[in-house]
Amino acid sequence: MERITSSQISGLIGYPLRINDFPSHYFQEAVSRGRLIHSRLGFDNTKTFQRVLRLGKRSILIAGMPDRVDDKYCYELKTYKRKTKEKVIKVGKIQCKTYTFLTGLPSKLVLYDVDKEKIVEERVIIFNMKEFKKIIKKALLLREMIEKFKKKFKEVQNS
Numbered sequence: 001m002e003r004i005t006s007s008q009i010s011g012l013i014g015y016p017l018r019i020n021d022f023p024s025h026y027f028q029e030a031v032s033r034g035r036l037i038h039s040r041l042g043f044d045n046t047k048t049f050q051r052v053l054r055l056g057k058r059s060i061l062i063a064g065m066p067d068r069v070d071d072k073y074c075y076e077l078k079t080y081k082r083k084t085k086e087k088v089i090k091v092g093k094i095q096c097k098t099y100t101f102l103t104g105l106p107s108k109l110v111l112y113d114v115d116k117e118k119i120v121e122e123r124v125i126i127f128n129m130k131e132f133k134k135i136i137k138k139a140l141l142l143r144e145m146i147e148k149f150k151k152k153f154k155e156v157q158n159s
Contacts, residue, residue, distance in 0.1 A: 001052070002140070006064030006098040009139040014091035017146065034079045037112055041119070043067035043077040049102035053136060060136060066099040066107070073124075074099040077110045085111075096125035097132050 038044055050063040066074035076095045080088040089109070096107035111121040 001059050001061050003061040003063065004136070004139060004143070006062070006095050006102075008143070009062075009098055009135065010091040010094040012139045012142040012146075013094055013135065014087060030079075033114065037079050037114075038067060038077055041077065041112070043075060043110070045069055049099070051102050053101070053133070055133060055137060060140070062098065062102065062136070064095070064098050064102050066095075066103065067110075069103060069105070072105070073108045074103045074105045075108050075110055077112060079112045079114050081114050093125050094135060097127050097135065100125070100127040101129075101132055 045066055045068050047069070048063055048065045050061060053060045053062055067077045068075040074096075076092050076099065078088045078092040089111070092109040092111075096109050099105075100107045106127070107125045109123045109125050110119055111123075112118070113120045
């Protein structure tokens, strides 16, 4: 059975392709800052949810860990600076839709402005199964394309 995580899905669709598997210093710094903010604000869930999605003859195991889950919602906290806001919202919406699929709960995207040092917005993200299947198909196709490219890249590199 194929497996894909919420982070992989949103990363494949929302972020540029990286050939180098080592993250940049800027990226590592942003992730560290984001983890601190998540922890400080209580967005620190550690429970992983998973569910199988049938796409024709394929069975896809989807896994993910929302930042917070309560009786009403699952939450995805996204930290951003002015230049990254739109990309972060796109990625966050995809993650929220994945968490709704996994938990059965509606999702909220919580936006934290790093420059203002506060939560500036909460959005309820609408889930639609037809749209979600398109997202998963796209992510799986992108992953397959990357794997083929990396294989060919290594062949050429090592020749």
